[in-house]
Amino acid sequence: MQLQWLNMLKSLGGACFIALTLWAAPAFAAPGDLIFQSGFESGSTLSTVSAQFDDITGTDSTFSTKNNWVNDLEGNSQIGKFEIQYEDGAATDRYASIITDPTNSNNKVLHYWLKNAAVQDNGFMKGRIQTNIYNEADNNQQSLNEMYYKVRLKLHPDMQKLESFNDAIPWLTLAEFWNNKAWDSAPYPFRITFGLNKDANNGSNKPLYFHLVGEKMDGRQIIWNGIPKSSFTVPYDQWMTLEFYYKKGDATTGRFYVAVTPQGGSRQILFDEVNWTYHPSNPSPVGLANFNPLKLYTSELYINHIRNNGGVMQLYWDNFELWNGWPPNLYEAEAMTLGTTSGETLTSSSDANCSGGVCHIFDSNSAGDYMNYFANVSHDGKYDIKVGVKKTSTRGIFQFSVDGVNKGTVQDLYSATTQYTELTIASDVQLSAGDRRFKFYVTGTSGSGYQLGIDYIKLVPKN
Numbered sequence: 001m002q003l004q005w006l007n008m009l010k011s012l013g014g015a016c017f018i019a020l021t022l023w024a025a026p027a028f029a030a031p032g033d034l035i036f037q038s039g040f041e042s043g044s045t046l047s048t049v050s051a052q053f054d055d056i057t058g059t060d061s062t063f064s065t066k067n068n069w070v071n072d073l074e075g076n077s078q079i080g081k082f083e084i085q086y087e088d089g090a091a092t093d094r095y096a097s098i099i100t101d102p103t104n105s106n107n108k109v110l111h112y113w114l115k116n117a118a119v120q121d122n123g124f125m126k127g128r129i130q131t132n133i134y135n136e137a138d139n140n141q142q143s144l145n146e147m148y149y150k151v152r153l154k155l156h157p158d159m160q161k162l163e164s165f166n167d168a169i170p171w172l173t174l175a176e177f178w179n180n181k182a183w184d185s186a187p188y189p190f191r192i193t194f195g196l197n198k199d200a201n202n203g204s205n206k207p208l209y210f211h212l213v214g215e216k217m218d219g220r221q222i223i224w225n226g227i228p229k230s231s232f233t234v235p236y237d238q239w240m241t242l243e244f245y246y247k248k249g250d251a252t253t254g255r256f257y258v259a260v261t262p263q264g265g266s267r268q269i270l271f272d273e274v275n276w277t278y279h280p281s282n283p284s285p286v287g288l289a290n291f292n293p294l295k296l297y298t299s300e301l302y303i304n305h306i307r308n309n310g311g312v313m314q315l316y317w318d319n320f321e322l323w324n325g326w327p328p329n330l331y332e333a334e335a336m337t338l339g340t341t342s343g344e345t346l347t348s349s350s351d352a353n354c355s356g357g358v359c360h361i362f363d364s365n366s367a368g369d370y371m372n373y374f375a376n377v378s379h380d381g382k383y384d385i386k387v388g389v390k391k392t393s394t395r396g397i398f399q400f401s402v403d404g405v406n407k408g409t410v411q412d413l414y415s416a417t418t419q420y421t422e423l424t425i426a427s428d429v430q431l432s433a434g435d436r437r438f439k440f441y442v443t444g445t446s447g448s449g450y451q452l453g454i455d456y457i458k459l460v461p462k463n
Helices: 002-011 069-074 157-164 300-308
Strands: 034-038 044-050 053-058 081-085 094-100 108-114 119-121 124-134 146-155 172-179 190-197 209-216 221-225 240-247 255-262 268-274 290-292 295-299 313-323 329-332 337-341 346-350 358-362 370-377 381-391 397-402 419-431 434-444 452-461
Touching: 034 069, 044 094, 053 069, 069 081, 094 124, 108 124, 124 300, 146 157, 157 300, 157 313, 209 255, 209 268, 295 300, 295 313, 300 313, 329 370, 370 452, 381 397, 397 419, 419 452, 434 452
Parallel strands: none
Antiparallel strands: 034 313, 044 053, 053 081, 081 124, 094 108, 108 313, 119 124, 124 290, 124 295, 146 240, 146 313, 172 190, 172 290, 172 295, 190 209, 209 221, 240 255, 255 268, 329 452, 337 370, 346 358, 358 452, 370 434, 381 419, 381 452, 397 434
16 A cells, blocks of 8 residues: 555655665653643633634643643643644634534544635645644744654544545545644754555545655655554544654654554554654754644545535544653553452552552462463563552562563562552563563562552653
């Protein structure tokens, strides 16, 4: 499918250059901090700013922190201005609106509705609805060297009508990321685009699929095309959670990562590109300063095809969460899947001092007792492994292992007084993506008992 896409670009006169890089486990900086989160719920208000811009303000009452659209999102020193942009047209052509989820009356979502292509561009028409997170007055302090965000997406059933479009669909953009923006003639513009493509039908309908590309925009030269890591069938009228990770870097240090988890299904890595994430000729690149995390942007051909077949191009967004780096993987003991144990009682103990208000108490009574947890590791890489514990005088000593391999030294949970602490079990541990088995094996005691008090397991991504 990538070959057909490239041939189409060549037929349009585009010069294409593909930089091939051997894949390697990429490096991470320090784990990120949460910048903002919202599910577009009560307290989030969408309002008109001008004919071509809307805004969302207020505080999402379903979250207790990092939930104010102005103070937390725009007020963050690495973020500039947030807005919703249309570029042209009227509300009868396109709009964004916070509505009640059509399939869940207890949920609010951001709805994009695009009926007519109203934006002129060199003799043809296109349509645009997008959220902008742009720096202000080229303030390079408002940029991200690393960025992670997560959002839920649902394609309206009308989007499936695109499968009957006879020709290939080379661009239907869902997210876009700029290092030096092209629209104000900045030098060394570079763009990463994520969206939906489709191959030509050739006698039978073809499905939509996700596509990723990195381009120099001074001459529209492709630097890399995302290589799919898995085969994923794009669903309609079903929620899927998308995860994006950006790291500023060159052909060996840059990274762009996309994963998807369909509702009720397993998480799949779509793309994991180690390559340029800024213009290769840029002598002093800044980070990601301008991006469109929630976007619907495409040609009149595809908008009209859906409308002419009785539908409207539309989709839904929910649960947007933005970080300034990859978030730590935190697995609450009570939320993990419990594997085999040596048979002793395991209790979920309510405790306000434990993360999430609950700790697991394993009522071990001798050396040799054990319990296993299973949790899904999001991506290949090196991690520091940390465990949150509750220490008391009745606690024992344990050895921690991953998939049967011991990690770090034994840990003693004895304390004469109750203490809540986070232990560093091991550093720079290479883990593979997927379900991993975490085992606590009791080796002895230095106090009056062998119990274990486990709060959580934390995996911190490392360089």
